[in-house]
Amino acid sequence: MxxxxxxxxxxxxxxxxxxxxxxxxxxxxxxxxxxxxxxxxxxxxxxxxxxxxxxxxxxxxxxxxxxxxxxxxxxxxxxxxxxxxxxxxxxxxxxxxxxRKCPATVQGFLVLGAAVKHGQVPPVLATRLDKAINCWKTHQSAKIIVSGGIVQKAKESEAEVMAAYLIAHGIPARKIIRENKALNTWQNLAFASQL
Known part of the structure; x- marks a missing residue:
């Protein structure tokens, strides 16, 4: 036993x-x-x-x-x-x-970053961004805030990589706000709330 x-x-x-x-x-x-x-x-x-x-x-x-x-x-x-x-x-x-469906009224969307590697959006982050894209299609007056700084010796911030992904998927650059200083979830929320 x-x-x-x-x-x-x-x-x-x-x-x-x-x-x-x-x-x-x-x-x-x-x-x-x-x-x-x-x-x-x-x-x-x-x-x-x-x-x-x-x-x-x-x-x-x-x-x-x-x-x-x-x-x-x-x-x-x-x-x-x-x-x-x-x-x-x-x-x-x-x-x-x-x-869950998109909310009825929206002024903006906040997408929190996740580690990117070699400037590529990993599937976990792509899922977040795809959800924002789908919701934005019904609320095109809304802005999308992408939040994430430079982590793990990357060349670009998570926010820049996410913005490039959104633009490649049809979101106008003027609708994207980049918060590129946050290094963790707490900072994502704190810095994004200032925007």
Whole structure:
């Protein structure tokens, strides 16, 4: 039982470690890679739900209560359950957000930056910009504020790269306001509010 506990905890740590790494990778340069990484993360979480959590339930039921193995199983299982629940909530929230329609009245749109690599818009950022483009088409009097500074030794600010993307997709340059100093989300909001 002790070995089963250790193996289960190791599998749990590997599933979550790899999944977190996949979630944090920001420089995916194609939608195919994004789909592949998302599928892999989904498989890992499925393994977590179908194999790891039931083994924890079995161990907690059959190990001697208050033993070191039982306590470590309890701690890891609790963290795993809470993390899995939060990930499921995040996925549901993300799906609901994607389905939301543009507001009825708009004066402007704020698009927060995400790390760009070699002056290219990664898929995560492209999704944000595409949503702004679609909403702008119904509110063409609105301005689009793109916010993001120069990070990770880039040659251009995130705002400049985002503005180029918007212009390439038919948004007039005069409708785009660049905030190119922000280096994190807090600064995105603080500096953009001054505009």
């Amino acid at each position: 002790i070995y089963l506990n250790l193996v289960d905890e190791l599998i749990c740590v590997l599933c979550w470690g790899i999944t977190i790494r996949l979630i944090l990778i920001r420089h995916l340069n194609s939608e195919t890679k994004v789909a592949r990484f998302n599928t892999f993360a989904f498989v890992l979480m499925l393994l977590n739900l179908i194999v790891v959590l039931p083994i924890f339930a079995f161990l907690l039921k059959n190990l001697p209560i208050q033993s070191v193995s039982w306590l470590s199983s309890l701690v890891v299982a609790t963290i795993d359950v809470l993390s899995t629940f939060n990930l499921i909530l995040f996925c549901v929230f993300s799906c609901c957000t994607c389905l």
